[in-house]
Amino acid sequence: MAGIYIHIPFCKKACHYCDFHFSTSLTYKAGMLDAIRKEIVLRKSYLRGEAVETIYLGGGTPSLLYAGELTQIIDTIGNTHTVSPTAEITIEANPDDLDPARVRALRATDVNRFSIGIQSFFEEDLRWMNRAHTAQEGEDALKRVLDAGFTNITTDLIYGFPQLSPEKWTANMEKTIGFGIPHISAYAMTVEPKTPLASFITRGKEAPMNDLQSARQFTELMNVLRSAGFEHYEISNFALPGKRSKHNSNYWNGVPYLGIGPSAHSYNGDSRQWNVANNAKYMSSIAEGAIPREIEVLTVSNRINEYLMTALRKIEGIDLDHVSAAFGTPYSRLIEADLRQFTGNNWIIKSGMRFTLTDEGKLFADHIASEIMVE
Amino acid sequence: MKHIRNFCIIAHIDHGKSTLADRLLEYTQTISKRDEKAQLLDDMDLERERGITIKSHAIQMNYELDGQKYVLNLIDTPGHVDFSYEVSRSIAACEGALLIVDASQGIQAQTISNLYLALEQDLEIIPVLNKMDLPGAMPEEVKDQIVELIGCKREEIIPASGKSGMGVFDILRAIVERVPAPEGDPRGELQALIFDSVFNSFRGIIAYFKVVNGEIRKNDKVKFIATGKEYGADEVGILKLNQEPRDVIKTGDVGYIISGIKEAREVKVGDTITHVDRPSTTAIQGFEEVKPMVFAGIYPVDTDEFEELRESMHKLQLNDASIVFEPESSAALGFGFRCGFLGMLHMEIIQERLEREFDMTVITTVPNVSYKAYTTKGDEIIVNNPSDLPDPNKLEFVEEPFIKASIITKSEFVGPVMSLCIQKRGVIINQSYLTADRVELTFELPMGEIVFDFYDRLKTISKGYASFDYHQTGYKQSDLVRLDIRLNGEPVDALSSLIHRSNSYEFGKKICEKLRELIPRQQFEIIIQASIGAKIIARESVRALRKDVTAKCYGGDISRKRKLLEKQKKGKKRMRSVGNVEIPQSAFMAVLKLD
Ligand SMILES: Nc1nc2c(ncn2[C@@H]2O[C@H](COP(=O)(O)OP(=O)(O)OP(=O)(O)O)[C@@H](O)[C@H]2O)c(=O)[nH]1
Ligand code: SF4
Ligand SMILES: [Mg+2]
Numbered sequence: 021m022a023g024i025y026i027h028i029p030f031c032k033k034a035c036h037y038c039d040f041h042f043s044t045s046l047t048y049k050a051g052m053l054d055a056i057r058k059e060i061v062l063r064k065s066y067l068r069g070e071a072v073e074t075i076y077l078g079g080g081t082p083s084l085l086y087a088g089e090l091t092q093i094i095d096t097i098g099n100t101h102t103v104s105p106t107a108e109i110t111i112e113a114n115p116d117d118l119d120p121a122r123v124r125a126l127r128a129t130d131v132n133r134f135s136i137g138i139q140s141f142f143e144e145d146l147r148w149m150n151r152a153h154t155a156q157e158g159e160d161a162l163k164r165v166l167d168a169g170f171t172n173i174t175t176d177l178i179y180g181f182p183q184l185s186p187e188k189w190t191a192n193m194e195k196t197i198g199f200g201i202p203h204i205s206a207y208a209m210t211v212e213p214k215t216p217l218a219s220f221i222t223r224g225k226e227a228p229m230n231d232l233q234s235a236r237q238f239t240e241l242m243n244v245l246r247s248a249g250f251e252h253y254e255i256s257n258f259a260l261p262g263k264r265s266k267h268n269s270n271y272w273n274g275v276p277y278l279g280i281g282p283s284a285h286s287y288n289g290d291s292r293q294w295n296v297a298n299n300a301k302y303m304s305s306i307a308e309g310a311i312p313r314e315i316e317v318l319t320v321s322n323r324i325n326e327y328l329m330t331a332l333r334k335i336e337g338i339d340l341d342h343v344s345a346a347f348g349t350p351y352s353r354l355i356e357a358d359l360r361q362f363t364g365n366n367w368i369i370k371s372g373m374r375f376t377l378t379d380e381g382k383l384f385a386d387h388i389a390s391e392i393m394v395e
Numbered sequence: 396m397k398h399i400r401n402f403c404i405i406a407h408i409d410h411g412k413s414t415l416a417d418r419l420l421e422y423t424q425t426i427s428k429r430d431e432k433a434q435l436l437d438d439m440d441l442e443r444e445r446g447i448t449i450k451s452h453a454i455q456m457n458y459e460l461d462g463q464k465y466v467l468n469l470i471d472t473p474g475h476v477d478f479s480y481e482v483s484r485s486i487a488a489c490e491g492a493l494l495i496v497d498a499s500q501g502i503q504a505q506t507i508s509n510l511y512l513a514l515e516q517d518l519e520i521i522p523v524l525n526k527m528d529l530p531g532a533m534p535e536e537v538k539d540q541i542v543e544l545i546g547c548k549r550e551e552i553i554p555a556s557g558k559s560g561m562g563v564f565d566i567l568r569a570i571v572e573r574v575p576a577p578e579g580d581p582r583g584e585l586q587a588l589i590f591d592s593v594f595n596s597f598r599g600i601i602a603y604f605k606v607v608n609g610e611i612r613k614n615d616k617v618k619f620i621a622t623g624k625e626y627g628a629d630e631v632g633i634l635k636l637n638q639e640p641r642d643v644i645k646t647g648d649v650g651y652i653i654s655g656i657k658e659a660r661e662v663k664v665g666d667t668i669t670h671v672d673r674p675s676t677t678a679i680q681g682f683e684e685v686k687p688m689v690f691a692g693i694y695p696v697d698t699d700e701f702e703e704l705r706e707s708m709h710k711l712q713l714n715d716a717s718i719v720f721e722p723e724s725s726a727a728l729g730f731g732f733r734c735g736f737l738g739m740l741h742m743e744i745i746q747e748r749l750e751r752e753f754d755m756t757v758i759t760t761v762p763n764v765s766y767k768a769y770t771t772k773g774d775e776i777i778v779n780n781p782s783d784l785p786d787p788n789k790l791e792f793v794e795e796p797f798i799k800a801s802i803i804t805k806s807e808f809v810g811p812v813m814s815l816c817i818q819k820r821g822v823i824i825n826q827s828y829l830t831a832d833r834v835e836l837t838f839e840l841p842m843g844e845i846v847f848d849f850y851d852r853l854k855t856i857s858k859g860y861a862s863f864d865y866h867q868t869g870y871k872q873s874d875l876v877r878l879d880i881r882l883n884g885e886p887v888d889a890l891s892s893l894i895h896r897s898n899s900y901e902f903g904k905k906i907c908e909k910l911r912e913l914i915p916r917q918q919f920e921i922i923i924q925a926s927i928g929a930k931i932i933a934r935e936s937v938r939a940l941r942k943d944v945t946a947k948c949y950g951g952d953i954s955r956k957r958k959l960l961e962k963q964k965k966g967k968k969r970m971r972s973v974g975n976v977e978i979p980q981s982a983f984m985a986v987l988k989l990d
Contacts, residue, residue, distance in 0.1 A: 180944065208944035235942035238944045271951055277951055285951035285952050286951070287951060287953070292951075294952070294954075316954055322957065326953055329956065329957055330953065382944075383942040384940060387940060389960050390964045393960060393961055393964045395964075
C-alpha cells in the first residue's frame with residue numbers, strides 16, 4: 021500500500037496566513053506540468069512497486085488546472101505505477117474555481133474526492149484572510165459539487181482568529197453540516213513566520229491570536245460535530261462513518277508515499293525527503309533529470325518520535341505493544357513512565373497498553389508529544 | 396647569557412598581541428609555513444573559538460642580527476582583566492615587554508594597568524603602535540598618548556602591523572638592542588623561578604621556569620623551596636612549538652621541567668627551584684596568591700552525578716590552579732560545590748570546559764562576591780554564599796568588598812559614565828584628561844555592583860569607547876540585606892542574593908519579571924515572589940501551560956513538526972525541579988541579565 025501526492029504550486033492570490041509553497045504567476049504553468057509528469061516517471065521505482073491506493077492533488081491550488089491537465093497527470097501515474105482500481109483520488113479545490121463547467125469537466129476525470137477550501141461562510145472573514153473566493157461562491161461551490169453527484173467531500177474550516185465570534189463559529193459548523201458534507205478538517209488559525217499575517221501582528225496592525233479563544237472554539241467544535249454523528253478520528257479531522265480520508269490516514273499510519281512537485285515530501289519507511297521549494301530551481305533540475313531534494317535518514321528515535329506524535333493525535337492513540345514489537349520493550353517502558361504524569365492528570369486515558377487523549381488532553385497534544393519523545 | 400633576551404607581549408584585550416606573536420615566530424622561522432595558522436599560540440579550543448587568549452604562552456625563537464645569534468624567549472599574555480594574574484607572572488620571567496597599542500583605539504584601561512605591572516618589575520618597555528594597516532589608524536594622535544603615558548621619545552615607538560608584517564624586523568632589532576640581557580650568576584646556587592605550570596594527560600604536570608642563578612641539568616636532584624618537596628629532574632628542556640628536551644638550561648634562560656609531580660597543588664607558581672645538594676637558602680620573591688573575585692554554586696543537573704562532578708573539578712584544577720571549590724549543599728539543588736572564579740568570563744569558561752571536556756551538565760547559581768559578616772558575639776564569618784548570612788538577630792553588621800576602578804573614555808561620555816557609576820553606588824575619586832578628549836576616571840565602587848554586567852553596560856553607554864580595569868581595595872561596612880525568591884511559596888535558596896537595601900525593591904521587582912520570562916509555563920500557575928525576611932516585596936506569576944490547539948500538519952511534512960517537538964524536549968535537559976516547579980538553568984543566572 022502506498023500513496024502519491026502531487027503539489028501544484030500555483031494560487032490566484034496569497035492568503036495572508038499561508039506559508040505553503042506557491043506562486044501567483046501562471047506564466048510557466050505548462051513547463052511546470054511537464055516537469056511534474058517527468059518527475060513521476062523519474063521516480064517510478066520510489067514506491068518499490070507497492071500498489072497505489074490514494075492519489076492526492078494538493079498545493080497550492082490544483083483546481084486552477086483544466087480537467088485535461090489533471091487527466092494527463094493521473095494517466096502518467098497510471099502508466100508508471102500500479103494504481104488500485106478503487107483508489108481514492110482527491111483534489112484540493114477553491115470555490116472560485118468550481119464554476120459549473122469545471123465541475124462538469126471534473127466529473128469526467130478519475131477524481132472521486134473533493135477537499136474544498138471554505139474556511140468561513142462570512143464575507144468579512146474571507147476578506148480578512150485575503151481568500152480568492154466570496155461567501156456566495158463558497159456556498160454555490162458546495163452545492164454544485166454535491167449536485168454533480170460527488171459524495172466524498174471534505175471542507176476546511178478555520179477557527180480561533182479574533183473576529184470569529186462564537187456565534188459565527190457555530191454558524192460555520194452548522195452550515196457545513198447542513199449541506200450534508202461528510203468530512204471536516206478544522207484548523208486553529210496559526211501565525212506562521214514570514215507570512216503577511218505575522219508581519220501585521222508584529223507591526224501592531226492586527227491583534228495576536230488568543231489561545232483561550234482557540235481552546236473554546238476547539239471544544240465547541242468537538243461537541244457540535246460529535247452530536248452530528250462525526251467521528252473525531254484525528255485531532256483536526258472529523259468524519260461520518262466510512263468517510264475518513266484514506267490518504268491523510270496513511271500519513272499518520274506510516275504508509276510510504278511519493279511526493280511530486282516543488283516542496284513535496286516523500287517517505288519510504290527509512291527516510292524522508294523533500295523537493296526544493298522553488299519553482300525555477302525545481303524545473304531546471306528536473307529538466308536535467310535530477311531530483312532537487314534534501315534527504316533525512318530516520319534514526320530509531322526519530323521513527324519512534326514520529327509514531328508517538330502522529331499516533332497521539334489519532335482516535336486510536338498510542339499502542340505501546342506496537343512500540344515494544346517494533347522498537348523494543350526498553351523504549352516502551354521509558355515512554356510509559358513519561359506518560360504516567362498525563363494519565364495522572366486526566367489528559368490521557370489508558371486502556372491496556374493503549375493511550376488516548378481526553379478532550380482536555382487534546383488541547384495539549386504538542387506539549388504531551390514533546391514530553392514523551394525519546395532521545 | 397649575553398645573547399638571551401626574555402620579553403613578553405602585553406596590551407589591552409584584542410590589540411593584537413597574539414597576531415603579532417605569529418609574525419615574530421614566522422620572521423624568525425620558528426614555525427614553518429606548514430604550521431601557520433592565525434593566533435597560533437592560542438592553542439586551547441576555547442581560545443580559538445572565542446578569539447581571545449586565556450593563558451600565557453611561552454615560546455623560544457632563534458634570531459641572528461648583524462652576524463650574532465640570539466635566543467629570544469617570548470611570552471604572549473592575555474588581555475582580559477580576569478586573567479591579569481597571568482600577565483604578572485609572565486612579567487617576572489622577563490627583562491623587557493612589548494607594549495602593544497592598537498593605532499585605531501589608542502590607550503585603554505588594560506594598556507595602563509599592564510604597563511604599570513611591567514614597570515614595577517623594571518622591565519624595559521618597547522612601545523609598538525599596532526594595526527597600522529587599519530584605515531581608522533590615528534598614528535600621530537596615539538603616539539601623543541603613548542609619549543604622554545610612558546615618557547618615551549616619539550621615535551622609540553615602532554609602527555607595526557601584525558596583519559601586513561610592517562615593523563616586525565624593527566621590533567626584533569629593538570628587542571635585541573634595547574632589552575637588557577638577563578643578569579645572574581652562572582656559577583651561583585640554582586634559583587629558578589616557576590612562572591607557570593600546565594597539565595598534560597600523558598606527561599603529567601609540567602612546570603615552566605626561568606633560571607635566575609646557576610643552571611639546571613637533566614637528572615639533577617631538585618627541591619621546590621616553598622613546598623619543601625624534592626624531585627628528580629626527569630626531563631628538562633626548552634619551549635619551542637613543542638617541548639624540546641635539553642641536557643642543561645643555563646642562567647637567564649627559560650625552560651620546562653618534568654619531575655613526576657602528581658598533584659597540581661605541589662607546584663606553586665612563584666616558587667623557586669633549587670638543588671638538593673647545593674641549595675640556595677633564599678627564594679626569589681614570588682607572586683601574591685590569586686584571589687577569586689566571584690563565587691557561585693555549581694551543581695550537577697542530575698543529582699546522581701555529584702561524585703563525577705567532584706572528579707571533574709579536580710582534573711580541571713590541574714591545569715587551572717586559579718579555581719577554588721568546596722562542597723556545599725542547597726535545599727533546592729542538593730549537593731554541589733561553591734566555586735571561586737577570577738571573574739565572569741572565567742566562570743563561563745569553567746562551565747564550558749566542564750561540559751566539553753568532562754561531559755557534565757551543570758547548573759550555575761547566582762554569582763556573588765565574598766562578604767564578611769560580624770555576629771553579635773564578635774565572630775567574623777566569610778560569606779561566599781548568601782544562605783551563609785547569619786540570622787538578623789545574630790548579625791551585628793556586614794562588610795562588602797570595594798574596588799578602585801579606572802575607566803578610560805572619550806570626554807563626551809563622561810556624563811553617562813558618571814551616572815552609571817553613581818547608580819552603582821560609586822564615588823568618584825579622580826578625573827584626569829589624558830589628551831584633550833580622553834579622560835581617565837577613577838571610582839571607588841562596591842565590587843558586588845561591577846562584576847556582573849557592569850562592563851557590558853559601560854560599553855553600551857559609551858558606544859564601545861570605554862575601557863575598564865579594577866583592583867580590590869578592601870572591605871567597608873554596608874547596609875546589605877538578603878533577598879529571597881519563593882516559587883509557589885517555597886523559598887529557593889539557590890536564587891537568593893545579597894543586595895544593598897537601597898536597591899532591593901527595584902531589584903526584587905526586576906528579578907521577578909525576569910524569572911517570569913525564563914520559567915516555562917507548566918501544568919499549573921507558578922507564583923514568583925521576592926522577599927526580605929518575611930516581607931514580600933514583589934510578585935509575578937507564570938500562567939499555566941498554554942492551551943495550544945495544534946496547528947495544521949502540512950501534507951507529508953512530518954519532519955518539521957517532529958524536529959520542533961524534539962527540540963522542545965532537548966531544552967528540558969537543563970531544567971531542575973525544585974518542589975514541583977521546573978526551573979531552567981538560565982533562571983539561576985537571571986540576575987545577570989537584569990537591565
Ligand atoms: N587590521 C588588523 N587587524 C589585526 C591586527 N592584529 C590583530 N588584528 C585582529 O585583531 C583581533 C585580535 O587579535 P589578537 O591577536 O587575538 O589580539 P590579542 O591582543 O592577542 O587578544 P587577547 O589575547 O584576547 O587580549 C583579531 O581579529 C585579529 O585578526 C593588525 O595588525 N591589523
Ligand atoms: S489557496 Fe491555499 S495554498 Fe493558496 S495561498 Fe490560500 S491557503 Fe495557501
Ligand atoms: Mg591573544
